[in-house]
Amino acid sequence: MDTAPPLLAVSGREIIDSIREGIIITDAEGLIQAVNTCFCSLTGFSPEDVIGQNPRIFKSGKHTKSFYDRMWKTIADRGFWKGEIWNRRKDGSIYLESRTISAIRDNEGTITNYIGIFSDISKQKKAEETIRHLAFYDPLTNLPNRALFRDRLKQAINQAERNKKLLAVLFLDLDRVKIINDTLGHDIGDRLLVGVARRLEECLREGDSIARLGGDEFIVLLPGVNQMDDVVKLTEKILGSLKPAFNLDGHELFITASVGISIYPHDGEDANTLLRNADSALYRAKGQGRNNYQLFTRGMETEVLEQLELTNSLRRALDRDEFVVYYQPQLNIESGEIVGIEALVRWQHPEFGVLPPKRFIHWAEDTGLIIPLGEWVLKQACEQNRKWQMAGHPRLRVAVNLSALQFRQKNLVSTVEKVLADTNLPPDSLELELTETVIMENAGPSTSVPHSLRALGVRFSIDDFGTGYSSLSYLKRFPVNTLKMDRSFIQDLTTSTDDLAIATAVVTLGHGLNLTVLAEGVETEGQLETLKNLKCDRMQGFLFSEPIPASDFEEMLNENRRLDEATLFSAHHKHIPNLTN
Ligand code: C2E
Ligand code: MG
Ligand code: MG
DSSP: OOOOOOSSSHHHHHHHSSSSSSEEEEEETEEEEEOHHHHHHHOOOOOHTTTTTTGGGBBSSSHHHHHHHHHHHHHHSSEEEEEEEEETTTTTEEEEEEEEEEEEEOSSSSSEEEEEEEEEHHHHHHHHHHHHHHHBBOOOOBOOOOHHHHHHHHHHHHHHHHTOOEEEEEEETTTTTHHHHHHOOOOHHHHHHHHHHHHHHHHHOOOEEEEETTEEEEEHHHHHEOOHHHHHHHHHHHHHOOSSOEEETTTTEEEOOEEEEEEETTSSHHHHHHHHHHHHHHHHHHTTTTOOEEOOOTTTTHHHHHHHHHHHHHHHHTTTOOEEEEEEEEETTTTOOOOEEEEEEEEEEETTEEEEEGGTTTHHHTTEEEHHHHHHHHHHHHHHHHHHHHHHHHTEEEEEEOOOHHHTTTTTTHHHHHHHHHEEEETEEEEEEEEHHHHHHHHHHTOOOHHHHHHHHEEEEEEEEEESOOOOHHHHOOOOOEEEEHHHHHHTTTTTTHHHHHEEEEEEEHHTTTTTEEOOOOHHHHHHHHHHHHHHEEESTTTOOOEEEEEHHHHHTTTTOOHHHHHHHHHHHSSOOOOOO
């Protein structure tokens, strides 16, 4: 008799054992009849432990009775179940398996066996969780990220709508973190961000959420707000919490933040609008000099769009030659003569017209553009002044404003030296203007920059004097030549006895230190009269002239205009567009 050769040279047992998934075979009653090797290694049970037992010995206790009922019902109906199930190993630990259970029927359709095939997916699950965490959390601070925040915001909006409550979104941006990253390295920058995150968290109440959007931007959600006052108080608390220094690696770091706030439902009824409007408010807060907060108001969007356009085009403005220097005369009060000019930059914007520095200087400082721009102004001013000197005004002096960033540049001395050499301007015909704050922040006894510049023969003036905090001892050490008394004291000079007292003190102080005193923003003859009586040396202001283009000033020089009644009268009645707002 012919016997057919076996199809396989291995036994069924060998096949089962070679499979890399756990296998359990039960009889129709569900009692275990066989398991494979993989089952043993995954669960820790030996065949002897389990044969004859009901698989309920693996139960983890993590599933309800109805879970198992549903499972068995599916097997009964379809002959098959597939799903994830938590089970227990011999050592008691629980693990997640992906399992299929199939019912095996004989020819009559009666169930004879059940076969369960499973694999341990705990590790895979953990990996999935990590990925999910990464998708919703910021790995640096462990705070929720934008995606999760958006989700929570949507839920909070629904709730606020149901409960007729307010909800606030706070957009928070740390000021000047870039400087810390650039100077101390990203490691310190990162740890600072973590430190900030912890302080922010401490300010929040139960139910509030905070997220990090990346970079130095955070966002806070205050659901269920009763009144605006609560929002303002919390914002102030947040700003206050950042005040104490952060100590990182022996560095004492001070950080401030700007905050933009939008409120549901006033400023938007959906997540996108609320986020966008909080961002607009933030932009405004940054523009207002940082370390402050702004509530969103209607109209901000267009303003912000315009600002955005401005900052974008600012980068190209220098290449496109869109900046111009205007000059404002400075006069000797006693003799009435023009003795100098201050160079004041303007931006000839192709769309918005002539823009005053207030509209763009702080963006230029933010982006670092102030460095090349400042250098350009310096060069223009020196070149122009030299031309006027050569044309018959040899003593004319030009004043140029320096921003803090420029003052901190290591190569400032060589830059100034080069410009003077290139333009052939005598060094004492150049006066650099610095504000008190810039001097106080940078002119510690160790700084040699002002002294090196002074050694070149360049002069210094203190701009907006009286508005910052000056230490007289610093002032004495700083090689300054001129005090420019701030416009705010001149404004009400003839009506406010306080301002009169301050102006008197500034003139006395200046003269006591052997300095020239110049009054800024002189607009009326009454003010001029008072300054004359105080023996103030110089004046600059609309009374004589606004800042004007070089060609106009040239005309003024040629006409030999002076500070006398006749010229004042004509200047006063000439229509000059106001550029200062
Ligand atoms: P500043 O240096 O204190 O300049 C004086 C400002 O007062 C000028 O404003 C001038 O137009 C204005 N002013 C002069 N006289 C009067 C007056 O009688 N009444 C009134 N109401 N205002 C008067 P401007 O040109 O808008 O410049 C504003 C500020 O921008 C300057 O204040 C200065 O700090 C800064 N700035 C201007 N040009 C430059 C520059 O090239 N570099 C830097 N870093 N800053 C600049
Ligand atoms: Mg100035
Ligand atoms: Mg000033």
